[in-house]
Amino acid sequence: MRKLSFQPGQTILHRLYPVTKFIWLLVCSVLAFILTEGALLIIFTSLCLLTLHLIYPKIWQIRGFRLALLTGAVLFFLYLLFDKTGWVVVDPKVELLSITTGGLVMGARVVGRFLTIIALSYIFILTTEPSELAYGLMKIGMPYRYGFMLVTALRLAPILEEEGKTIYKAQLVRGIRYDKGGIKKWVLLVQQFMTPLLISALRRADKLVFSMEGRGFGKYPNRTFRSQRTPSSLDLTVSIVLTLFFAILILLNYGELP
Amino acid sequence: MSWIDVRHFSYTYPGKQEPVLRDISLAIERGSFVVITGESGGGKSTFGKALAGFLFQDEKPNCEGRIIVNGVDMTQIPLYDASQHVAYVQQNPEDQFCTLSVSDEIAFGLENLRVEPKEIEHLIDKSLAVVKGLDLKGRQLATLSGGEKQKVAIASMLALSPDVLILDEPTSNLDPDATLHVFKTLYDMRQNQDLTVIIIEHKLDLLLAFNPQIFVLESGEIQPIHDIQDFKAHISRKTYALPKANTEHTIQKVPFLKLSGVSVRLESYPILHDINLNLSQGEFVALMGPNGSGKSTLLQTMMGFYTPENGKISAFGEDLSKLKTSSLVREIGFIFQNPDHQLFTQSVWDEATLTSKNLDILTQDQKENAESYLTSMRLGDRKDEHPQRLSYGEKRRLNLIAVLLHHPKLLLIDEFLIGQDMANAHAWMKFFQDYVQQGHTVLLVNHHPDLTNQYCDRIIFLSEGRVLIDQHVDKALDQLGALGFSSFVPENKEGFTNA
Numbered sequence: 001m002r003k004l005s006f007q008p009g010q011t012i013l014h015r016l017y018p019v020t021k022f023i024w025l026l027v028c029s030v031l032a033f034i035l036t037e038g039a040l041l042i043i044f045t046s047l048c049l050l051t052l053h054l055i056y057p058k059i060w061q062i063r064g065f066r067l068a069l070l071t072g073a074v075l076f077f078l079y080l081l082f083d084k085t086g087w088v089v090v091d092p093k094v095e096l097l098s099i100t101t102g103g104l105v106m107g108a109r110v111v112g113r114f115l116t117i118i119a120l121s122y123i124f125i126l127t128t129e130p131s132e133l134a135y136g137l138m139k140i141g142m143p144y145r146y147g148f149m150l151v152t153a154l155r156l157a158p159i160l161e162e163e164g165k166t167i168y169k170a171q172l173v174r175g176i177r178y179d180k181g182g183i184k185k186w187v188l189l190v191q192q193f194m195t196p197l198l199i200s201a202l203r204r205a206d207k208l209v210f211s212m213e214g215r216g217f218g219k220y221p222n223r224t225f226r227s228q229r230t231p232s233s234l235d236l237t238v239s240i241v242l243t244l245f246f247a248i249l250i251l252l253n254y255g256e257l258p
Numbered sequence: 259m260s261w262i263d264v265r266h267f268s269y270t271y272p273g274k275q276e277p278v279l280r281d282i283s284l285a286i287e288r289g290s291f292v293v294i295t296g297e298s299g300g301g302k303s304t305f306g307k308a309l310a311g312f313l314f315q316d317e318k319p320n321c322e323g324r325i326i327v328n329g330v331d332m333t334q335i336p337l338y339d340a341s342q343h344v345a346y347v348q349q350n351p352e353d354q355f356c357t358l359s360v361s362d363e364i365a366f367g368l369e370n371l372r373v374e375p376k377e378i379e380h381l382i383d384k385s386l387a388v389v390k391g392l393d394l395k396g397r398q399l400a401t402l403s404g405g406e407k408q409k410v411a412i413a414s415m416l417a418l419s420p421d422v423l424i425l426d427e428p429t430s431n432l433d434p435d436a437t438l439h440v441f442k443t444l445y446d447m448r449q450n451q452d453l454t455v456i457i458i459e460h461k462l463d464l465l466l467a468f469n470p471q472i473f474v475l476e477s478g479e480i481q482p483i484h485d486i487q488d489f490k491a492h493i494s495r496k497t498y499a500l501p502k503a504n505t506e507h508t509i510q511k512v513p514f515l516k517l518s519g520v521s522v523r524l525e526s527y528p529i530l531h532d533i534n535l536n537l538s539q540g541e542f543v544a545l546m547g548p549n550g551s552g553k554s555t556l557l558q559t560m561m562g563f564y565t566p567e568n569g570k571i572s573a574f575g576e577d578l579s580k581l582k583t584s585s586l587v588r589e590i591g592f593i594f595q596n597p598d599h600q601l602f603t604q605s606v607w608d609e610a611t612l613t614s615k616n617l618d619i620l621t622q623d624q625k626e627n628a629e630s631y632l633t634s635m636r637l638g639d640r641k642d643e644h645p646q647r648l649s650y651g652e653k654r655r656l657n658l659i660a661v662l663l664h665h666p667k668l669l670l671i672d673e674f675l676i677g678q679d680m681a682n683a684h685a686w687m688k689f690f691q692d693y694v695q696q697g698h699t700v701l702l703v704n705h706h707p708d709l710t711n712q713y714c715d716r717i718i719f720l721s722e723g724r725v726l727i728d729q730h731v732d733k734a735l736d737q738l739g740a741l742g743f744s745s746f747v748p749e750n751k752e753g754f755t756n757a
Contacts, residue, residue: 002525002526003525061526129358130358131357131358131359131362148356151356151357151358152356154358155355155356155357155358158400159352163599166594166596166599167599167600169558169561169563169594170594170599170600171602172583172584172587173561173583173587173590173591173592173661174587174600174602174612174613174616174660174661175584175587175612175613175616175617176602176612176616177584177616192602192603193602195601195602195646196598196599196600196601196602196646199598199646200596200598200599203598204353207348207353207354208353208354208356210312210337210346210348211348211353211354211355211356212356212366213337213338214310214312214337214338214340214341214345214346215338215341215366215367215370215414215415215418216338216339216341216342216367216370216371216418217338217366217370218338218370219338219339219370219371220370220371220372222372223369223370223372224368224369224372224373224374224375224378225369225375226361226362226365226368226369226375226378226379226382227375228375
């Protein structure tokens with residue numbers, strides 16, 4: 001299984017300006033909640049999943065994706081079981097197992113939204129270099145001190161994750177067992193896990209402060225940026241196409257089109 | 259006036275009574291290649307940070323004297339100005355990086371100083387060229403090897419055009435090949451750039467070829483070294499006495515660990531290939547190999563943390579895959595690289611006895627053992643202190659007590675000697691040798707050819723995830739030399755000393 005992280009590539013989505021992508025991620029997420037027609041939502045969700053498949057065909061190997069699909073399937077099944085509104089579509093003569101139009105529509109709506117958000121998030125993460133996004137946000141006005149909070153968090157997160165794994169293993173080789181004992185013991189073990197992790201994080205933060213300030217961080221209220229990347233005609237084209245497509249979807253959803 | 263002029267400088271850490279640096283005076287000329295060595299905890303890193311202006315950011319730092327670099331008093335300037343005079347490269351480059359890619363990292367300081375983007379690109383290329391790392395441009399930091407990371411850390415400081423470059427144990431995590439490469443890069447750089455380079459380092463033998471100016475800093479006081487052989491001959495010999503075992507081990511014919519055709523894949527990348535080896539009673543084995551060859555993965559596979567894709571591992575005659583880690587702990591002690599990651603409790607005494615308590619074997623005998631271990635490791639009077647308040651060396655000793663108290667038959671140890679001075683390194687190797695002579699087995703990941711030659715019985719050498727050599731030390735060193743791994747072979751097999 002691979003971690004969910006940026007995967008270098010040359011697709012249109014990879015070439016989009018990170019801030020453009022971030023804005024469209026937010027717009028698409030809102031759209032998933034605006035669409036109420038089950039069929040439109042299914043089309044939208046399918047397109048998102050298809051896009052995800054096209055940019056990363058081995059999506060099954062990314063950690064968490066199968067779990068998300070399974071969660072979606074369970075949600076759909078629960079709606080079929082417990083939402084009995086509308087017409088009966090399948091009637092096996094056992095009330096709990098009967099399937100109604102209400103259950104199908106509500107199930108499709110909730111699962112569609114859930115999977116859309118998952119697919120959009122995966123697309124964004126797989127095609128966007130996180131530091132590029134932070135630099136993009138800083139260029140459009142975010143104070144660089146806050147922007148670098150994001151960059152350093154992105155830098156430290158995988159290191160602390162690895163340290164957490166090492167600390168857990170170090171606990172195991174000292175005979176510590178998470179599968180034995182009650183809640184009190186478990187709380188003690190978590191405390192014993194968190195103490196070295198927290199101390200290590202604080203030490204790293206301390207060294208990072210020296211490293212950053214030692215290289216002039218904070219000397220001036222603004223700074224220059226090496227990256228000269230700006231939105232291109234591709235961003236404009238994609239934005240126009242998406243705007244038209246979403247307008248049609250919304251008009252269809254609210255019955256404004258014949 | 260000299261390029262670096264330190265006059266009667268003393269420094270005391272906040273909250274401490276005793277100064278860590280005492281009345282230090284020295285002069286270093288421009289373009290010098292300087293090495294500062296000395297025992298662990300003697301104040302070397304503190305002095306490096308003082309030269310770089312790191313210690314004077316409090317309103318009233320507890321210091322006396324002056325540190326003048328190229329006419330600038332480093333005790334009087336804010337940190338964000340200090341790096342334009344003196345750049346300080348930390349021991350672990352991972353601690354220094356604050357971005358995700360090589361170019362962003364080198365550009366970071368320049369961007370803060372509002373250098374124009376075009377000029378930044380030029381300076382990135384220039385800095386990478388100086389450290390012979392132009393091929394690294396465009397790479398993500400996470401994909402670099404230890405040696406490559408060190409080059410980027412140095413380049414990111416060089417980009418700021420400092421007058422002096424200080425490196426705090428820059429090669430402590432590197433194999434001998436990478437170490438030599440870093441030293442050569444620094445030496446060439448100092449010659450070509452007219453830069454003053456100060457290296458805080460224990461690996462004197464590898465540095466002597468570059469004819470450096472050497473200072474020894476011990477107990478807060480600094481002295482120049484004129485005769486290195488005389489200095490090496492007078493290095494104090496520390497010892498860590500191993501308390502006698504209360505239990506007698508019987509001779510065991512079954513190998514403690516047996517790996518047959520073991521291959522391991524992590525996140526779909528193959529790491530270990532077709533590993534075949536045995537670890538038997540009474541062996542002191544060095545596990546060696548270049549950085550990234552799979553040593554730590556092999557050690558953790560032996561402990562059952564990674565499931566082999568192919569092959570079989572048996573521990574004390576039983577299939578390892580059917581044993582729980584908690585049951586292995588009685589027979590196998592495991593020590594990780596970083597001491598901070600393996601201290602969990604609120605007192606030194608609790609830490610020392612934690613494993614035995616978890617295994618339900620904390621008898622009166624064990625408690626007496628703990629007392630004698632703590633005393634022999636000079637921690638007897640610190641039983642009630644929080645383990646995280648100990649020094650690096652003291653934490654290392656506590657890690658060892660915590661694992662050794664119940665006398666596991668096999669010790670698996672990952673890079674125990676990192677950051678240890680020469681006297682300590684010898685003392686630990688002797689300690690492990692004594693433990694082996696009590697009927698136990700030790701497998702130690704080790705980068706020091708001379709110490710391996712002097713103390714170990716056997717070398718397992720990994721290269722690209724395969725066992726390249728598994729031989730008695732003498733034969734293994736001969737083979738390593740013949741295969742072109744000469745930096746892993748001590749120059750003189752008799753009494754060659756270096757940590």
